[in-house]
Amino acid sequence: MKVIRYALYAIIGLVILAVAAVAIAVAVINPNDYKPQIEEVVEKQTNLDLILDGDIGWSFIPLGLELNTVEATLEGERFVALEQLIAQIDFWSLITMSPQVNTFVLSGLEAHLEVNKQGEGNWSRIMVEKPADDSEPEMAETTEAPTNTEETAEATEGGEALNFNVENVEISNAQIHYNDLSTGQSVILEDFSVAASNITLGSEFPLDIQFKVETAQPKLAVDGSISANLKANQALNEFAVSGLKAVFDMNGEPFGGKAVTAELSGSLAANLEDETASLSDFTATLANLKLSTNLNVKGFGEKPALDGQLAISEFSLKQLLSNLGQPAIETADTDVLKAIAFSTNLGGEPGTVALSDLKIALDDTNFNGNGSYTLSNGGLVFNLQGDKLNADRYLPPATEAEPAATSESETENPATETASANQPETDLLPLETLRSLLLDVNFGLSELIVSNLTINEIKASTTAKNGLLKVDEFSGKLYYGTFGANVTIDARTDNPKWNIRSDVSNVQTLPLLTQLAEVDMLSGGANLKLAVDTNGNRISALRNNAKGEINFNLAEGEFRKMNLTRMACQGIALVNQDELTATDWGTATPFNDMRGTLKIDGNTLNNTDLVAELAGMRLEGNGTVELDQSELDYEVGLRIIGDIHRDQACRTTEYVKNVVIPVECRGNFADDPAGLCSFDGSRFRDALKDIAANAARAKAKEELDSAKAKAAEKVEEAKQKAKDKVDEKLKEKLGEEGEKVKDALKGLFN
Numbered sequence: 001m002k003v004i005r006y007a008l009y010a011i012i013g014l015v016i017l018a019v020a021a022v023a024i025a026v027a028v029i030n031p032n033d034y035k036p037q038i039e040e041v042v043e044k045q046t047n048l049d050l051i052l053d054g055d056i057g058w059s060f061i062p063l064g065l066e067l068n069t070v071e072a073t074l075e076g077e078r079f080v081a082l083e084q085l086i087a088q089i090d091f092w093s094l095i096t097m098s099p100q101v102n103t104f105v106l107s108g109l110e111a112h113l114e115v116n117k118q119g120e121g122n123w124s125r126i127m128v129e130k131p132a133d134d135s136e137p138e139m140a141e142t143t144e145a146p147t148n149t150e151e152t153a154e155a156t157e158g159g160e161a162l163n164f165n166v167e168n169v170e171i172s173n174a175q176i177h178y179n180d181l182s183t184g185q186s187v188i189l190e191d192f193s194v195a196a197s198n199i200t201l202g203s204e205f206p207l208d209i210q211f212k213v214e215t216a217q218p219k220l221a222v223d224g225s226i227s228a229n230l231k232a233n234q235a236l237n238e239f240a241v242s243g244l245k246a247v248f249d250m251n252g253e254p255f256g257g258k259a260v261t262a263e264l265s266g267s268l269a270a271n272l273e274d275e276t277a278s279l280s281d282f283t284a285t286l287a288n289l290k291l292s293t294n295l296n297v298k299g300f301g302e303k304p305a306l307d308g309q310l311a312i313s314e315f316s317l318k319q320l321l322s323n324l325g326q327p328a329i330e331t332a333d334t335d336v337l338k339a340i341a342f343s344t345n346l347g348g349e350p351g352t353v354a355l356s357d358l359k360i361a362l363d364d365t366n367f368n369g370n371g372s373y374t375l376s377n378g379g380l381v382f383n384l385q386g387d388k389l390n391a392d393r394y395l396p397p398a399t400e401a402e403p404a405a406t407s408e409s410e411t412e413n414p415a416t417e418t419a420s421a422n423q424p425e426t427d428l429l430p431l432e433t434l435r436s437l438l439l440d441v442n443f444g445l446s447e448l449i450v451s452n453l454t455i456n457e458i459k460a461s462t463t464a465k466n467g468l469l470k471v472d473e474f475s476g477k478l479y480y481g482t483f484g485a486n487v488t489i490d491a492r493t494d495n496p497k498w499n500i501r502s503d504v505s506n507v508q509t510l511p512l513l514t515q516l517a518e519v520d521m522l523s524g525g526a527n528l529k530l531a532v533d534t535n536g537n538r539i540s541a542l543r544n545n546a547k548g549e550i551n552f553n554l555a556e557g558e559f560r561k562m563n564l565t566r567m568a569c570q571g572i573a574l575v576n577q578d579e580l581t582a583t584d585w586g587t588a589t590p591f592n593d594m595r596g597t598l599k600i601d602g603n604t605l606n607n608t609d610l611v612a613e614l615a616g617m618r619l620e621g622n623g624t625v626e627l628d629q630s631e632l633d634y635e636v637g638l639r640i641i642g643d644i645h646r647d648q649a650c651r652t653t654e655y656v657k658n659v660v661i662p663v664e665c666r667g668n669f670a671d672d673p674a675g676l677c678s679f680d681g682s683r684f685r686d687a688l689k690d691i692a693a694n695a696a697r698a699k700a701k702e703e704l705d706s707a708k709a710k711a712a713e714k715v716e717e718a719k720q721k722a723k724d725k726v727d728e729k730l731k732e733k734l735g736e737e738g739e740k741v742k743d744a745l746k747g748l749f750n
Contacts, residue, residue: 047126051072054070056068065087069082080112113177176189187216189211190211190214191211192210215252224249226246237272258325262285268282278296288320291310303351309344315341317337330396336394339364380438380440380441389445390449425538425540434464454478459474468490470486470487471488486500486501487500498535504528506526508524509524522557523558526552528550529551532548534547549597549600550597550600553595560587564619565614566585567638567679573647575653576656582647594613616643618638619637622635623636633665635663637663639658663677
């Protein structure tokens with residue numbers, strides 16, 4: 001026991017001697033006397049020139065160091081400087097292995113960082129380059145480092161948690177200048193300050209940060225302030241931030257010179273050991289845009305599990321763009337894009353972000369649904385159903401001046417259209433992106449108005465995998481009819497293949513064409529079957545390579561602004577050598593069951609079997625449509641099969657029955673659709689041959705009938721003469737008796 005007692009006395013004595021030695025050294029030695037030696041050591045070991053202009057001070061209780069007015073230059077230019085540095089540590093806390101920093105003050109720090117045109121930073125030139133002979137020992141030391149690190153880690157794991165305390169930290173008036181000569185970018189951080197107090201592991205402490213940042217490319221200035229309460233456990237694997245309030249006032253080129261404010265608030269927590277994190281009542285705002293969330297995350301690896309809510313409060317996109325100094329979105333309806341909102345619940349299996357109770361509001365349109373995103377493969381699944389959307393409200397506003405101005409400029413300068421046509425064509429689809437897509441999207445909309453068309457009960461189903469994109473269903477109701485389509489795009493090669501199939505049933509063409517293209521020349525219930533295959537990734541290639549056909553049928557309808565009956569009567573009147581007197585022809589031609597097939601060969605549509613039933617006529621036609629030139633070339637025949645009009649000049653005689661009255665439809669259908677068709681006088685010569693043949697047949701029949709009539713008349717005359725002769729002879733021979741016999745014979749034969 002005496003040995004132990006004496007050993008303790010010895011240790012206490014050594015501690016007292018050490019404390020006394022330190023106290024005496026602090027009291028007796030003046031560190032300012034060693035400034036030249038300190039400067040010399042720094043200059044010898046580095047490329048820095050150290051200038052200690054201010055006083056150096058130190059203290060014993062608390063144990064501290066103070067530097068004033070220090071500067072270091074690199075290659076003749078200021079590299080770093082500071083006005084004051086104060087660091088004080090409680091001496092007794094070091095002895096008890098519970099280090100406690102009384103004060104850490106850093107004031108007036110200034111640093112200049114620069115990258116030259118070769119991309120080399122000036123900080124990389126601080127240390128003196130050592131000769132090649134010195135590299136071997138360095139390598140040896142480096143090799144031993146991992147062992148020491150492992151030993152240190154093992155010691156830390158086996159030892160007790162560090163008890164660390166800081167009473168006060170204060171950094172003020174710090175600034176950093178960064179200049180990159182290779183890119184022209186420069187960044188200035190100034191008025192940087194940090195204030196924290198009572199920093200103790202396991203306890204909450206306040207933190208306040210202030211700063212200003214300016215950049216040259218683009219010109220941007222940020223004035224920021226952050227305040228929060230922080231907490232970290234002694235093992236430094238659990239952290240918490242509460243009462244967060246961060247405000248960033250920004251202005252500059254990205255915002256069109258306008259001032260914009262962004263804010264963050266809420267609470268955060270993370271446990272590195274359990275791999276959990278949470279955001280509580282967290283909000284982020286940018287101008288009039290506000291995002292809020294409560295979110296829990298479990299697992300920091302490849303398969304985190306989420307649980308929470310996310311919402312974007314209703315905001316005006318137009319106001320947001322104005323607040324951010326961005327160009328305005330001009331819309332046909334000025335009241336749209338003013339009420340947008342988003343909300344959803346977050347969840348799902350580990351590795352999957354699932355959205356449930358998803359709600360999206362776009363002005364007066366509401367969408368509901370759900371979706372998910374798989375982190376491992378990027379798979380996206382969405383089911384979304386909307387009510388009513390008028391897409392025309394979101395289109396750019398129409399102006400009356402633009403079409404006239406465009407027409408005039410094109411007339412004065414024909415090169416305008418050529419220049420536009422010569423603009424380089426771009427790809428339609430990002431093929432690499434398509435090949436990486438993994439999609440399964442189902443979309444529905446109760447009503448959609450687009451290009452003045454009203455479409456109801458829209459259903460769309462799209463899948464994508466390994467470069468194969470399929471629109472399995474795109475259907476809806478359109479103007480008293482229905483339509484359905486499916487499309488397959490094979491993007492696995494650089495020349496994607498397109499397969500398009502569509503089926504239209506009883507869609508009324510008059511309101512469709514009128515509202516779509518302001519064309520009201522055709523009415524009737526349209527039935528279409530379309531099958532087209534093509535390949536390419538540009539509009540021109542798709543049109544040039546298109547192959548397929550369109551089978552069409554229109555039930556009861558009419559050609560509007562086109563009276564085919566009048567055209568036929570013009571030809572019939574010529575045959576009848578008469579003039580038309582009717583004036584009430586009207587402007588339409590009714591028909592029944594118009595049908596045909598359009599063969600698609602690139603930009604050319606070819607039709608050889610156009611047929612329609614008209615009043616007293618049958619329409620028969622064939623022709624081509626050149627889509628690239630908007631040209632129509634059709635030869636139509638009106639076959640006369642009955643009475644077609646009450647005008648006497650248009651009477652259907654036996655000469656014109658079954659004759660075809662020719663009509664031609666030629667021209668640019670984009671300019672004047674109603675003026676395309678007219679009576680074809682050049683082809684009427686063929687009709688005249690048919691009329692002449694009919695007339696010849698009629699004349700021959702008439703002559704034959706006349707000859708037959710004359711022959712019958714002669715036979716009757718001969719019979720009558722023979723009878724008269726018999727009567728005379730009987731009368732002469734028999735007299736009165738003969739008359740009686742004659743009367744008796746008449747009675748018998750009658």
